[in-house]
Amino acid sequence: MLTNDLITPIPEISESRRKIVRLHEVCKYYGQDDTLVKALDNVSFVIKQGEYCAIMGASGSGKSTCMNIIGCLDSTTSGHYFLDEEDVSGMEEKDLAKVRNLKIGFVFQQYHLLPQLSALENVMLPMAYANVRPKEQKERATAALERVAMGHRLNNRPNQMSGGQQQRVAIARAIVNNPVMLLADEPTGALDSHTTAEVIELFGELNDSGITVVMVTHEADVARNTQRIIWFRDGQIMNDYLSPSDLNHVI
Numbered sequence: 001m002l003t004n005d006l007i008t009p010i011p012e013i014s015e016s017r018r019k020i021v022r023l024h025e026v027c028k029y030y031g032q033d034d035t036l037v038k039a040l041d042n043v044s045f046v047i048k049q050g051e052y053c054a055i056m057g058a059s060g061s062g063k064s065t066c067m068n069i070i071g072c073l074d075s076t077t078s079g080h081y082f083l084d085e086e087d088v089s090g091m092e093e094k095d096l097a098k099v100r101n102l103k104i105g106f107v108f109q110q111y112h113l114l115p116q117l118s119a120l121e122n123v124m125l126p127m128a129y130a131n132v133r134p135k136e137q138k139e140r141a142t143a144a145l146e147r148v149a150m151g152h153r154l155n156n157r158p159n160q161m162s163g164g165q166q167q168r169v170a171i172a173r174a175i176v177n178n179p180v181m182l183l184a185d186e187p188t189g190a191l192d193s194h195t196t197a198e199v200i201e202l203f204g205e206l207n208d209s210g211i212t213v214v215m216v217t218h219e220a221d222v223a224r225n226t227q228r229i230i231w232f233r234d235g236q237i238m239n240d241y242l243s244p245s246d247l248n249h250v251i
C-alpha cells in the first residue's frame with residue numbers, strides 16, 4: 001500500500017535539460033468491445049536527461065506495455081511518444097529499428113547474449129549494425145567491457161561466465177553506442193541478492209556519469225536505489241515520486 005503523506009512530489013526539473021522520454025496522452029489498447037484491455041490509459045510523463053527512474057506496479061498494471069513503447073518496440077493506439085525530443089509515434093519499423101539501435105541501450109532479465117560469440121563480439125554487435133569500422137568496434141567494445149569490470153573476460157563465451165558477469169557484458173553492449181538512455185527490464189530478476197547489489201551499483205555509477213537510466217522492476221531493494229519511481233495501476237500512473245530512502249514505508 002502506498003501512503004501518500006510519505007511521498008515526495010517530483011520537483012520542477014530545470015527546463016534546460018533534454019526531455020529523453022515524453023509520453024503525451026498515450027493509450028495502448030488490446031482487443032475490442034467485451035475483450036478491450038486498456039493496457040495504457042491516457043498516460044503522460046517526462047523523463048529528463050540524467051534521471052534514474054524505476055517503473056513499478058502490480059502484475060498486469062501496464063509496466064511492460066509502457067517499457068515496450070518507450071523502447072520503440074511497440075506502437076501506441078493513440079497519443080504521442082517523443083524520444084529525445086523527436087516524435088517517433090508514426091515511424092515505420094525500419095526507421096524505428098535505427099532509432100532503437102542508436103538511441104537506446106537495452107538490458108534484459110535473461111541477458112540475451114549470443115551464445116556462440118565471445119563477450120567482445122557480443123559487445124561489438126550493435127556497432128556492426130551502426131556501420132562502425134571493425135577496428136573502432138573492437139576498441140570501443142574493449143573500453144565498454146573495461147568500464148563494467150569485464151576487461152579480463154573479453155574472449156569468454158556466455159556459458160563460461162556467471163549470471164552477474166553475463167549481465168555486465170549485456171550492460172557493456174547496451175552502453176557501447178553511447179545511447180541517450182539505458183532501458184532495463186527486470187535486470188536483476190535472474191540474479192542472487194549479492195550479484196543484484198553489484199549490478200545495481202553499476203547502474204548507479206553509469207547514472208552518476210550522466211547516463212539516463214529507466215528500469216522496470218518488481219523489487220523494492222532495486223527501486224530504492226533509483227531517484228524516482230513511476231507507479232502504475234490499471235494502465236494509469238497512480239504515483240510519480242522521488243524514491244524515499246526506505247521504501248518499506250510506501251510499498
Ligand SMILES: Nc1ncnc2c1ncn2[C@@H]1O[C@H](COP(=O)(O)OP(=O)(O)OP(=O)(O)O)[C@@H](O)[C@H]1O
Nearest residue numbers: 030031037039057058059060061062063064065066
Ligand atoms: N498482447 C496482448 N494482448 C492482449 N492483452 C495484453 C497484451 N499484452 C498485455 N496485455 C494486457 O495488458 C495489461 C497490461 O499488461 P503488461 O504486460 O503491460 O503488465 P505488467 O505490469 O508488465 O505485468 P507483469 O508484471 O505481469 O509483466 C494486462 O491486462 C495484460 O493482460
